[in-house]
Amino acid sequence: MPKKYHIDTKRIPPRLPKTGKFGIVDWREDCARCHNCVKKACVFDRYRQEMQFIRDLDEFSSMFFECMGCFSCVQKCTKGLLALTVNPEYERMGNGYYTPDIILTTWNQAETAGIPVSGAGYRGKFTGSGFDSMWTDMSEIVRPTRDGIHGREYISTAVDIGRKPKVLSFENGELATVLPPLVDVPVPILIDMFPAEYRFPNLVPMLLTVAHRTGTMMVIDWEDHELLGEYRTKYLSNIIFYVGKDALLPPAEILAKSRLIEIADSEDVEGWIGQLKAVNPDLVVAVRVELDSRGEQRSMELALSPVVEVIHIVADINGNQVGVERPRFIKDMTRHIHTSLVKEGVRDEITIIAGGGIALAEHMAKEIICGADAVTINMPLLIGLECRFCTSCRDGFDCPVKIESITDEYGVGRMTNLIAVWHDQLIEVMGAMGMREARRLRGETGRALFFEDIEEETFGRLFGKRISA
Amino acid sequence: MEGSLAKESARKDILPGNTTKTLVPQVEVARVVKPAPPRYRNEIAKYIIRRSSDCTLCGKCAEICPHGVHVLKPGYKLFSAPHLNVCVGPSCAQTDHYCIDLCPNKALQMVENPMLKAMGDYRWTPDMLMATWRMAETGEPPSPEYGYDYQTGASGGGLDRLRFKFPEKPPVELSDDEIDTSIVLNRRDDGRPQVKIDVPWYGGGMSFGSVSNVIQLSKARAAAAFNTFTCTGEGGYMERMKPYDDHVITQIATGLFGVREETIQRVRIVEFKYAQGAKPGLGGHLLADKVTPAVAKMRETVLGISLFSPFPFHSVYSIEDHQKHIDWIKHINRRTLISTKVSTPNDVDMVAVGSYSAGTHIVHLDGGYGGTGAAPDIAKKNIAMPIEYGIVKVHRFLTDEGIRDKVTLIASGGLRTAHDIAKAIALGADGVVVGTSELVALGCIRCSRCESGRGCPRGIATTDAELARDVDVEWGTQRIINLYSAWRKELVGILKRFGMRSISELRGRADLLMHLDYTNDVETR
Numbered sequence: 001m002p003k004k005y006h007i008d009t010k011r012i013p014p015r016l017p018k019t020g021k022f023g024i025v026d027w028r029e030d031c032a033r034c035h036n037c038v039k040k041a042c043v044f045d046r047y048r049q050e051m052q053f054i055r056d057l058d059e060f061s062s063m064f065f066e067c068m069g070c071f072s073c074v075q076k077c078t079k080g081l082l083a084l085t086v087n088p089e090y091e092r093m094g095n096g097y098y099t100p101d102i103i104l105t106t107w108n109q110a111e112t113a114g115i116p117v118s119g120a121g122y123r124g125k126f127t128g129s130g131f132d133s134m135w136t137d138m139s140e141i142v143r144p145t146r147d148g149i150h151g152r153e154y155i156s157t158a159v160d161i162g163r164k165p166k167v168l169s170f171e172n173g174e175l176a177t178v179l180p181p182l183v184d185v186p187v188p189i190l191i192d193m194f195p196a197e198y199r200f201p202n203l204v205p206m207l208l209t210v211a212h213r214t215g216t217m218m219v220i221d222w223e224d225h226e227l228l229g230e231y232r233t234k235y236l237s238n239i240i241f242y243v244g245k246d247a248l249l250p251p252a253e254i255l256a257k258s259r260l261i262e263i264a265d266s267e268d269v270e271g272w273i274g275q276l277k278a279v280n281p282d283l284v285v286a287v288r289v290e291l292d293s294r295g296e297q298r299s300m301e302l303a304l305s306p307v308v309e310v311i312h313i314v315a316d317i318n319g320n321q322v323g324v325e326r327p328r329f330i331k332d333m334t335r336h337i338h339t340s341l342v343k344e345g346v347r348d349e350i351t352i353i354a355g356g357g358i359a360l361a362e363h364m365a366k367e368i369i370c371g372a373d374a375v376t377i378n379m380p381l382l383i384g385l386e387c388r389f390c391t392s393c394r395d396g397f398d399c400p401v402k403i404e405s406i407t408d409e410y411g412v413g414r415m416t417n418l419i420a421v422w423h424d425q426l427i428e429v430m431g432a433m434g435m436r437e438a439r440r441l442r443g444e445t446g447r448a449l450f451f452e453d454i455e456e457e458t459f460g461r462l463f464g465k466r467i468s469a
Numbered sequence: 470m471e472g473s474l475a476k477e478s479a480r481k482d483i484l485p486g487n488t489t490k491t492l493v494p495q496v497e498v499a500r501v502v503k504p505a506p507p508r509y510r511n512e513i514a515k516y517i518i519r520r521s522s523d524c525t526l527c528g529k530c531a532e533i534c535p536h537g538v539h540v541l542k543p544g545y546k547l548f549s550a551p552h553l554n555v556c557v558g559p560s561c562a563q564t565d566h567y568c569i570d571l572c573p574n575k576a577l578q579m580v581e582n583p584m585l586k587a588m589g590d591y592r593w594t595p596d597m598l599m600a601t602w603r604m605a606e607t608g609e610p611p612s613p614e615y616g617y618d619y620q621t622g623a624s625g626g627g628l629d630r631l632r633f634k635f636p637e638k639p640p641v642e643l644s645d646d647e648i649d650t651s652i653v654l655n656r657r658d659d660g661r662p663q664v665k666i667d668v669p670w671y672g673g674g675m676s677f678g679s680v681s682n683v684i685q686l687s688k689a690r691a692a693a694a695f696n697t698f699t700c701t702g703e704g705g706y707m708e709r710m711k712p713y714d715d716h717v718i719t720q721i722a723t724g725l726f727g728v729r730e731e732t733i734q735r736v737r738i739v740e741f742k743y744a745q746g747a748k749p750g751l752g753g754h755l756l757a758d759k760v761t762p763a764v765a766k767m768r769e770t771v772l773g774i775s776l777f778s779p780f781p782f783h784s785v786y787s788i789e790d791h792q793k794h795i796d797w798i799k800h801i802n803r804r805t806l807i808s809t810k811v812s813t814p815n816d817v818d819m820v821a822v823g824s825y826s827a828g829t830h831i832v833h834l835d836g837g838y839g840g841t842g843a844a845p846d847i848a849k850k851n852i853a854m855p856i857e858y859g860i861v862k863v864h865r866f867l868t869d870e871g872i873r874d875k876v877t878l879i880a881s882g883g884l885r886t887a888h889d890i891a892k893a894i895a896l897g898a899d900g901v902v903v904g905t906s907e908l909v910a911l912g913c914i915r916c917s918r919c920e921s922g923r924g925c926p927r928g929i930a931t932t933d934a935e936l937a938r939d940v941d942v943e944w945g946t947q948r949i950i951n952l953y954s955a956w957r958k959e960l961v962g963i964l965k966r967f968g969m970r971s972i973s974e975l976r977g978r979a980d981l982l983m984h985l986d987y988t989n990d991v992e993t994r
Contacts, residue, residue: 022587043926043936044918069587070916070926075509080550084587105846115847117754119919119930121747121840121883121905122849123590126626135837138750138814138853362851425847431780432750432852449815449854458861462979463987 004154005186007214007420009113012413014386016401017053018107020065021090021100024073025083034078041073065090094389097130097318102359103383106418110384113417115424130319130329131363133451134370139434155427157438159188159374161260161351162284163309180309181282183217183259187423188368188438191218192355192376193242195317197394200382200403205231206411207381211238213412214419219262219312219376222250242288243272255279262286262312265298273307286310286353291333292322299337303350310351313337313372317379319357330357331370338371338443347371347443361425371443384418385411496712498694498946502608502954505947507554508912508939513588514553515599515616516579518568523576524548530568530577539568553582554599560614591624592838592883593905593915601886604955605910605948610887610962620888627857628884630985631892633963641968648961649971652900654738654877655806655830662804664737666697666900668957669972670890673881673904674720674742674810676702676727678755678764678776679842679919680908680930681937682709687945688907689713694946695953700740700902703753703778705732705767718808721798723752724778726768730801738831739798740808741791743781746839746882749812749853753778754843756920761932792827799828806830808879812852813837813859818866825867825876833902834859836882840905842930843920856882857896864897864977887959897977910952911945 038047046066065087074082093100105116127133162182169176191207194200204220204227211218212235222241225232232239236257241250245264249255256279263272265287273285289299291313302308313334321327334354341347354367355376364375383389386401393399430438433447441447455466518538526546531539538556540549559579561567569577585595600619603611611617621629654664672688679702686709688699693716700718701710705727710717714735721728722742733739744750755764755776765772785791795807808831809824811817821832836856841849860880867873880893881902890901909915912927924931928939960972969975983989 043923068916068918068926070918071513071584071588071914072926074584075511075513077511080511084584086587115845117843117845117920118849118917119842119844119925120913120915120917121592122838123592123915123917124624124850125591126624126629126838126855135854136852138744138812360847362847366851425845428751428845428847429852432748432848434750446815449858454854454858458858459984459987462861462982462991463984464990465988466986467988 005157005215005423007416007423009417009420010413011112012110012410012417014107014111015406015410016386018065018104019087019090019093019100019388020067021087021104022067022069023065023085023087024067025085026081030079030081032078036076036078037073037082041076043072044068044070047073095318095391097357098359098379098383098389103389105360106380106383107386109421110414110418113421115421115428127451130357131331131360131366134331134366135449136362136365136369136429136433137447137449138432155430155436157188157423157426157430158184158186159438159442160184161286161310161353161374163351164349166346166349181259181284183284185217185374186215187419188372188374188426189214189364189419189422190216190240190353190374190376191381192314192378193219193221194378194382198379198382200393200399201227202404202406203382203385203411204228206406206408206415208235208238209408209412210381210415210419211235213416214423216419217260221247223247225250240286249275252279255283258283260284260286260310262288265289265302269302270305270307273309284309286312286351288312288314290322291315291330291356293324295321296333296337299352300340300344303337303341303346304344308350310353312353312355312376314354314376315356317356319359319363330354331367334367334372335370335445342443361422362429364422365426365429365441366448368438368441369444369448373439373442381415381418384414493711493714495715496693498690498950500694500950500954502951503947505606505944505951507602507606508944511550512552512554512602513584513595513599513914514556514582515585515596516556516558517553517582518551518556519578519580520548521576521578523574524572525574525576527573530572533566533571534568535566554602557612557614558616560616589915592622593885593909594618594623597622597885598909598914601906601909601952602912605952608951608954610955610959620886622885627855628889628892631857631982632985633888633891633895633966634981634983635966636968639966639968643965643968643970645958645961645965647970648964649973650957650960650964652877652972656875656877657828657830658875659828661806661830662737664806666695668695668697668953669894669900669960670903670956671697671718671879671900672699672907673840673902674700674702674718674740675842675904676704676720676755677706677767678704678759678932681928681932681940682707682763683937683940683942683945684908684911684929686710686713686942687911687940687949689717690942690946691907691949691953692716694950695957698738701727703727703742704755704764705729707767711735720810721794722778723780723782724776726770726776726778733798733805734802736802736805738806738808739802740810740831740833741782741794741798741829742810743785744810744812744835744853745841745844746812746835746837746853746856747841748844748848749814749837750780751845751848751852752780756843759924759932764932788823788827791824795828808833810835813854813856813882815854817854817859818862821863821867821876821878822870822872825872829876831877831879832863833879833881834863834898835902836880839882841919856880856884856893860893860896860898861979868977887956888963890956891960891963891975892982894972894975895978895982897979899973899976906952907949910948911940 090100094103160182163180165177207218208231217238217240219240240260242262299311315330319330351373353374354372358375358377367375528541531541536555538551589595589598596617597619600611600617651667652669692699693713698718703722717736718738718740719732719736720740720742757773757775807829809829810833813836837853877899880898884901893901919930923933928936
């Protein structure tokens with residue numbers, strides 16, 4: 001058995017008070033000073049912690065929101081003075097896609113590298129849009145393995161990036177097929193470039209260090225290569241340089257040592273690939289396709305080209321199709337591309353990497369089930385650094401959580417933690433499905449349940465036609 | 470093929486005596502509704518009444534309110550904290566005792582409690598929590614005047630979008646006494662005893678470790694009162710539960726914690742837990758803080774070390790292996806029925822049929838949104854299908870295979886109210902398992918902190934002796950009895966409106982349901 005893939009993690013505490021969900025409101029002027037709330041009611045000791053926090057306060061605007069929402073103090077208060085509220089600042093975090101719950105769980109995961117565990121049952125909506133309209137399946141009795149994160153048997157999350165031959169041919173017992181180059185990464189997560197409005201130059205070397213520590217790769221625009229400093233040569237095998245439409249190619253010595261490069265989609269994609277292969281035949285070339293109104297069609301056209309190896313499809317940060325009035329979601333576009341290529345008989349030859357809207361570990365697993373070989377992420381890593389998705393940076397203002405001044409230990413540690421815990425969660429889900437390899441998870445829609453399908457199969461036969469989404 | 474020990478009644482002469490009868494005298498618990506007031510000083514209410522400084526302490530509000538909301542104790546000059554949880558809210562304005570209008574100085578103001586926003590969730594709305602507390606207190610369905618919208622949650626799908634199509638008038642006028650809510654659990658005709666429960670539900674598996682022994686005992690006593698069952702969950706069970714053995718299901722889960730021949734032989738139903746709806750495919754997980762000396766002793770493990778139950782049974786990789794397990798238990802205890810608890814994967818219908826063929830009496834489906842003491846969030850939300858689909862699939866498949874009446878189908882996983890129970894039965898289940906509702910009756914507020922540190926801050930899902938003291942066995946028993954009583958009354962009410970004499974008549978009657986998101990124009994009967 002090969003050495004087990006493992007990411008070293010350690011707890012990296014937050015720099016700032018968390019914007020928690022709950023807050024206690026009290027009216028101290030009527031308080032009986034019985035200290036029931038402090039000494040008895042709060043088993044989490046939050047009152048003492050809050051007092052300590054206030055004593056140590058160095059910023060006037062900071063608040064303490066670590067309440068767990070159990071209502072014990074509210075209900076045990078001698079004079080009934082306490083009330084629990086939802087923190088309005090918490091509710092304001094994020095956007096319609098990156099919800100406050102997603103942001104808070106991402107902070108916690110980046111801090112602890114621990115899989116979020118809670119009691120009681122599921123608390124959310126029955127179903128929803130996007131990734132919330134599907135469930136992963138599980139295998140009840142017959143299964144090859146269950147590794148979980150606790151390790152018994154080996155579940156591989158490694159994926160291969162590159163073109164694969166349709167068939168292997170042999171002559172005289174020897175392999176006669178020339179195998180194209182492949183890049184293997186131990187986890188199906190690659191780090192993508194950030195949208196221009198969310199770019200922090202100081203993060204670039206940290207992201208590359210994270211890619212190196214986790215064994216994965218990061219995409220960076222070749223025009224920004226100077227931001228990498230000394231790391232450019234040190235961790236070159238973890239870099240995917242992106243070359244824009246009208247940009248110059250990296251110098252030959254860089255190309256010769258690179259494993260994977262990404263180019264913008266253009267009419268002359270095949271010519272570009274030819275140029276790159278001429279310098280380094282072992283270089284795997286990915287084509288970045290923006291999922292706009294033509295994105296799906298274009299991806300399918302590219303997949304039919306015999307020289308295209310990897311297609312990186314990219315939706316916007318919320319997973320939506322770009323520049324259309326009624327956008328389709330990344331999961332649906334990926335599924336369409338995947339199934340179309342299966343019908344064309346070329347799916348196994350091409351690698352599809354998908355990005356945009358992958359906000360949680362569950363999204364990664366579901367996106368792979370829908371047909372991606374691997375995913376790219378960016379915004380979750382930023383959130384892991386305590387970003388509140390306030391969009392100040394997008395609008396040209398200073399970052400309120402000062403991401404531009406974080407230390408390497410903090411930044412690398414938290415982002416590494418996040419990838420580690422996503423990997424652990426992928427293993428949990430694959431273990432439940434009885435899947436031994438992430439490679440086999442790709443396109444395995446038989447191990448998923450889609451809301452529309454199962455509604456039709458069960459309720460459709462009982463109640464007729466569905467009339468609302 | 471059925472289990473090899475299926476037809477065994479002729480072999481009773483060779484059975485050891487301790488496997489044919491209950492081992493210790495059983496204690497009866499009276500099925501009597503008694504008030505069981507909430508245990509917190511300040512109950513959370515739907516409406517709050519604010520008293521302004523214009524109040525002259527005339528005491529009129531306390532005098533006129535028949536519910537006892539306003540408390541002015543004799544000898545006291547000031548009002549005590551009001552009992553807001555018994556206030557019926559704005560519906561009181563239609564009466565002649567509406568304190569807000571009748572206050573001489575207009576010093577009172579009624580508003581919806583802003584705290585409700587911080588309480589509950591899509592599946593358990595604040596109204597549903599408060600209505601369940603009310604039922605546990607009084608033993609009656611909450612009066613409509615309270616305005617609780619508690620029969621459905623706000624999840625936007627599944628049971629929350631299903632409604633009964635009640636006829637304008639019942640086809641037959643029935644009295645409550647004519648309606649039978651009991652179900653039988655052994656439909657195999659295999660010589661094993663028949664087990665009939667008086668209500669179409671029993672209590673879900675909660676191990677000693679995940680909840681306190683007080684909670685386990687309260688559940689067992691309430692089960693005895695209603696001639697139904699409670700399940701020990703994984704990890705064995707206490708000596709103190711022996712007097713209720715006839716109402717206990719003991720569980721064999723993948724970690725085999727607490728499984729001994731002695732515990733298997735004590736009970737009338739043994740449950741194999743293959744999976745749990747909250748974490749299908751992931752096994753069990755008892756965090757280290759909850760492994761106290763008592764828990765460690767019962768589970769024969771080490772103090773303070775997290776306990777993982779693997780997934781799956783490492784001795785079961787086929788239906789034949791499953792049958793081997795069932796035969797093993799049937800051999801050890803010749804009077805027990807076998808329940809097989811599985812989750813709801815896509816092929817749950819095949820699993821159910823396979824389990825039947827292996828010799829199980831009860832197929833227990835635990836849907837993907839089920840409860841738990843601790844589970845990864847990614848599992849609770851994303852793995853396996855919700856129970857609504859699982860019931861329909863399995864009921865349909867068992868019917869098509871011609872074996873629907875030879876096995877009892879029990880459903881669980883997010884069933885919260887009597888209305889959920891009735892809907893699950895109409896979709897095709899014979900009965901259901903409930904768990905979270907019982908804990909809510911005992912004061913759970915669903916803060917989801919069951920797993921943290923010493924456990925539940927409400928003294929329920931904990932093994933910490935100090936926290937567990939918050940719940941008293943007598944009180945806990947009464948609260949669950951009251952909840953069960955209220956539920957039974959609601960079920961009887963539903964059956965009456967359909968003119969049905971038995972809950973069994975409701976099984977599979979999906980034609981009596983409508984889905985708010987569908988055209989509802991299919992003739993299914």
